[in-house]
Amino acid sequence: MSLFDVAIVGAGFGGLSSALTLQSMGMSVILIESLDKVGGRAYVEEHQGYRFDRGPSIITAPFLIDDIFQMSGAKREDYCQFISVDPYYNVVFHDGSHISHFNSKQKLLEEIVRVSPNDVEGVIAFFSHAEKVFQKGFIELGDKNFSNPMSMLGVAPHLLKLDAIRPVYSLVSRYVKSEKVRQFLSFHPLLIGGNPFRAAGVYSLINRLERAYGVYHPVGGMHALARAFQTRFRELGGEVLLSSPVESIKKNHNDHFELRTPFNIVRAKKVVANADMHRFVQTVLKGTAQPRRLARKLNRADYSMSAFLMYFGTNKQWTHLPQHTIALGPRYKELLEDIFTKKIIFDDFSIYLHIPTRSDPSLAPEGGEVIYALVPVANLASGTNWDVYKNEFANKVTDMLEEKFLPGLKSSIVVKSIFTPEDFSNTLQSHLGNAFGLEPWLLQSAGFRPSNKSKEIEGLYFVGASTQPGAGLPGVFLSSRITCRLLAQDDGIKTMPSLLANIKSAFSYVNPH
Structure with a gap:
């Protein structure tokens, strides 16, 4: 039976990027995935010529992806092409007015002038503040590991000076008066499962991150990027096991890990878990291998919202x-209180509408459209029986889309699919059906999040949305970098320096505006 240097459980982007990075370092790596395709939340469904990405929908900070391929001796663009998207998005308010977020700072400010001319100076001041938070929170600290909250003492004064612990909405409100502009500048924590009224102001860097590097769409959809990672990993000799849920993990007498699936046993010196952290610790590690302190911490944690x-x-x-x-x-x-605090389902809702065929017609038959509609909802702590309620809720969503955005939608539908919080729980093994892992509020950020390296089980590491630094694709790719660095250092391998410290000279994406 082969003994791998590393077994990675879960082929989401955290697992895929870690697999390629570690294989590039010369380790023997096996990637084990419970679903029949790689990608994790970035799963894909295909029906009658329509290709639907189930999960992530935008790429920011593309240099993080490029660097992983470069480490493997390849160019990302030879495996997956990116298309720039502009405007990044259009925020539409309930009265029909809107603000479009353009790549151009000048065009963006013209949008602000149109909606709230008295707030232009305040918006410019907020951008200046967000730049400082971005430099500290992303450039300096983005790929740093904090072993515990005490290890943050050296950076805490800087974050306090930047007001980075104040909730994002409150921080934005210091600079602008218009409620619409406040919402436009503060909604970003929702992209990583956070409540703008609770998420720390450090997450205001997301706004600057978009403007610094742009927003992109991978040709062929987000799953095309997942396949690109898989292809390059296999080219380097990496092994992939699909449709193989890991049921249990234990250490044998040689102090090696044995990972049991329904079909075989995989042996490895080290394990990287890219699965839902709560489910992984409570079920896969149940028994002698369970890190009990971490298990207690995860039981007490607050989990992100889900999505319909x-x-x-x-x-x-x-x-x-x-x-x-x-x-x-x-x-x-x-509405955010209903979702995050009261955890109730409501008759009104906000919605994120993604039409990838706008830049990538290959995803649908000629003349057709692929449409992805996401409604933030409470996780399963709400007690909602989605098997009973989903059709009623789906009708409400469809009615709203047809009335306000997509006239003629109902009569033009060729195929339709629904994914509920129950599906997050059952298909993706996500605790409480959460969509983004741990909720990113102050005491669940940075060093308050679980460490990427287990403190209780030697040779066990974690990667993904619930580890450091957090959720969202940039956070997951940075998490992979942190985890791979820790693992390589433990193996005595000379590892990669900080990528972020040199990005402005090394990459061409930076938009100084």
Whole structure:
């Protein structure tokens, strides 16, 4: 039976990027995935010529991906092409007014002038503040590991000086008065499962991150990027096991890990877990291998919201709409309280509308459209029986889309699919059906999050949305970098220096505006 240097459990982007990085370092790596395709949350469904990405929908900080391929001796663009998206998104308010987020700072400020001219100076001041938070929180600290909260003492004064612990909405409100502009500048924590009224101000760097490097779409959809990682990994000799859920892990008498699937036993010196952390610790590691302190911490943790997703394949196009639309309902703070605090389901909702065929027609038959609609909802702590309620809720979502954005939608649907919080729980093995891992509020950020290296089980590491630094694709790729560095250092391998410290000279994506 082969003994691998590393076994990686879960082929989401955290697992895929870690597998390619470690294989590039000369380790023997096996990637084990419970689903029949790689990608994890970035799964893909295909029906009648329509290709639906189930999960992530945008790429920011593309240099993080490029660097992983460069480490393997390849160019990312030889495996997956990226298309620049502009405007990044259009935020539509309940009264029909909107603000489009353009790549150009000048065009963006013209949008602000149109909606709230008295807030232009405040927006510029907020951008200046977000730049400082970005430099500290992303450039300096983005790929740093904090072993515990005490290890953050050296950076805490800087973050306090930047007001980075104040909630994002409160921070934005210091600079602008218009409620619409406040919502436009503060919604970003929702992209990583956070509540803008609770997520720390350090997450205001997401706004600057978009403007620094742009927003991109991978040709062929997000799953094309997952396949690109898999292809390059296999070219280097990496092994992939699909449809192989890991049921248990234990250490044998040689102090090696034995990972049991329904079909075989995989032996490895080290394990990297890219699975849902709570489920992994409570079920896969249940018994002698379980890190009990971490298990208790995860039981007490707050988990992110979930999502109700609908996918439409249509024989009609709506070319007046951009690729990304964020439609905010009449209740902003109150709705977020319903989702995150009260954990109740509501009659009104906000919605994220993604039309990838706007830049990538290959995803649908000629003349057709692929539409992805995401409604933020409470996780399964709400007690909602989605098997009973999903059709009623789906009808409400479809009615709203047809009325406000997609006239003629119902009559043009060729294929339709629904993914509920129950599916997050059952298909993706996500605790409480959460969509983004741990909720990113102050005491679940940076060093307060679980470490990427187990403190209780030697040779066990974690990667992904619930580790450091956090959720979102940039966070997951940085998590992979942290984890691979820790693992390589433990093996005595000379490892990669900080990537972020030199990005402005090394990469061409930076937009100084």
